Amino acid sequence: MVCLREATKKPAFAWVITSAAFLIVASSLALLPLASSPSTVGVTGDLQFAGTAPLPTQAQGLTGTWTNISPTYAPAPFAVPAMAYVPTLHGSILFGGSLQSSETWRYRSDEMNWSQLSPQSAPPPMMGASMAYDSGVGKVVLFGGIWVRSDHSICAGNDTWLYDPVRNTWTNVSPHGSPPYRWHASMVYDLVTQRIVLFGGHHFRCGLGIPEDTGPRMNDTWIYDAPADAWTNVTGPIAPPARSEMGLIYDPLDSRIVLFGGTPVDPFYPSSSVFGDTWVLDPTTYVWAPSSPVAKPSARYGLGMAVTANATIMYGGCSTTGCYQDTWSYDIAAGAWTAIPSNSGPPFAPGAAFTSDPSGVVVAFGKSETWELRVTASTQGGPTGNPLTSDYLIPSALAIAGAGAVFVGAWWLRARSRRPKAP
Numbered sequence: 495m496v497c498l499r500e501a502t503k504k505p506a507f508a509w510v511i512t513s514a515a516f517l518i519v520a521s522s523l524a525l526l527p528l529a530s531s532p533s534t535v536g537v538t539g540d541l542q543f544a545g546t547a548p549l550p551t552q553a554q555g556l557t558g559t560w561t562n563i564s565p566t567y568a569p570a571p572f573a574v575p576a577m578a579y580v581p582t583l584h585g586s587i588l589f590g591g592s593l594q595s596s597e598t599w600r601y602r603s604d605e606m607n608w609s610q611l612s613p614q615s616a617p618p619p620m621m622g623a624s625m626a627y628d629s630g631v632g633k634v635v636l637f638g639g640i641w642v643r644s645d646h647s648i649c650a651g652n653d654t655w656l657y658d659p660v661r662n663t664w665t666n667v668s669p670h671g672s673p674p675y676r677w678h679a680s681m682v683y684d685l686v687t688q689r690i691v692l693f694g695g696h697h698f699r700c701g702l703g704i705p706e707d708t709g710p711r712m713n714d715t716w717i718y719d720a721p722a723d724a725w726t727n728v729t730g731p732i733a734p735p736a737r738s739e740m741g742l743i744y745d746p747l748d749s750r751i752v753l754f755g756g757t758p759v760d761p762f763y764p765s766s767s768v769f770g771d772t773w774v775l776d777p778t779t780y781v782w783a784p785s786s787p788v789a790k791p792s793a794r795y796g797l798g799m800a801v802t803a804n805a806t807i808m809y810g811g812c813s814t815t816g817c818y819q820d821t822w823s824y825d826i827a828a829g830a831w832t833a834i835p836s837n838s839g840p841p842f843a844p845g846a847a848f849t850s851d852p853s854g855v856v857v858a859f860g861k862s863e864t865w866e867l868r869v870t871a872s873t874q875g876g877p878t879g880n881p882l883t884s885d886y887l888i889p890s891a892l893a894i895a896g897a898g899a900v901f902v903g904a905w906w907l908r909a910r911s912r913r914p915k916a917p
Contacts, residue, residue: 558821558836563864568608571862576625577847582659586849590620603855616664622677630688631720640677650675650698673716680742684777690718696738711736728780734773741799748826751775757795768793790831796844802854810843817843840865
């Protein structure tokens with residue numbers, strides 16, 4: 495009230511008070527988030543370059559860093575291998591990806607190296623099998639894939655194999671009532687029900703070489719009970735359209751399974767198309783529900799998915815005209831996809847294998863290259879979550895200092911105005 499009275503009496507004092515208020519507001523605005531600069535995502539791979547596009551809303555506080563590790567000693571240039579993380583071995587198991595080799599490899603991200611495990615027996619050389627680690631029994635489950643038969647025909651199978659990491663042995667269990675033969679299906683392990691969940695795939699027909707009609711895609715859902723060695727068809731009335739080469743991942747935070755993309759036909763034919771839809775499965779009820787996020791990745795197949803401590807990750811994949819090198823995160827609770835800003839990732843797609851380890855490292859292998867992705871949270875700098883950078887710290891400090899100086903001046907003027915005038 496004193497300041498207001500003095501301001502009405504002395505215009506200079508009013509100007510000082512107004513300037514101080516302006517600087518206070520300016521210093522507050524300086525703490526607000528700055529707009530992110532626009533970025534682009536590139537497209538590359540075996541297919542034609544498809545151009546660039548504006549990067550959508552970015553995942554809040556997350557940044558991805560891709561690193562090409564590619565040790566000298568590594569698996570051969572495989573196509574469509576299968577991979578899963580095995581805690582007992584402190585690394586990821588890789589199998590398949592070749593119709594000539596049935597090698598089993600382990601990759602350790604903490605050592606950044608590959609080692610060949612060389613079990614005495616193994617599944618036949620195959621491509622496009624599905625793999626997941628069953629923590630309930632402590633074994634890796636491998637299903638399906640294509641391989642060359644004794645008559646030299648190429649066929650898909652429906653064998654179920656278990657890998658024991660302690661004994662370094664593969665065992666063909668293949669129970670009665672298994673899912674129909676297929677390759678390019680997707681498979682994950684559900685921690686709540688302790689069951690393997692299998693979806694979709696390509697019902698590939700046998701032939702000497704690649705047949706003209708390779709067979710239909712599928713949209714059935716199966717679960718595998720490893721202790722009982724039993725498959726059960728749990729397909730319900732609502733399910734994603736039939737497809738293969740989709741992304742599928744189990745999110746332990748929400749106890750849900752997320753599906754994205756895939757292709758309903760062979761992607762290289764003129765009438766081919768790809769999916770860009772998102773589905774979520776409740777593994778306790780086996781009910782699929784479509785998700786319709788406003789922003790989402792472009793339609794694609796052959797993508798990779800993995801889970802880290804702070805995000806459900808999707809990377810790459812291809813459309814009918816080109817392949818992508820973008821990294822995304824999906825939030826089940828919000829039903830939203832957000833792009834994660836990162837450097838350029840691996841150029842292989844489709845046909846790569848993806849997994850992640852407890853340290854949060856995503857491992858990707860394809861075309862003889864080994865890549866790692868580390869997703870980190872930005873340094874938090876206050877209620878808005880801005881990083882403490884000079885972009886706004888310096889203007890804020892100057893504005894606050896200026897406001898303080900003006901207040902000191904205002905106090906001095908007020909004190910001076912109260913001095914008794916000389917006679």
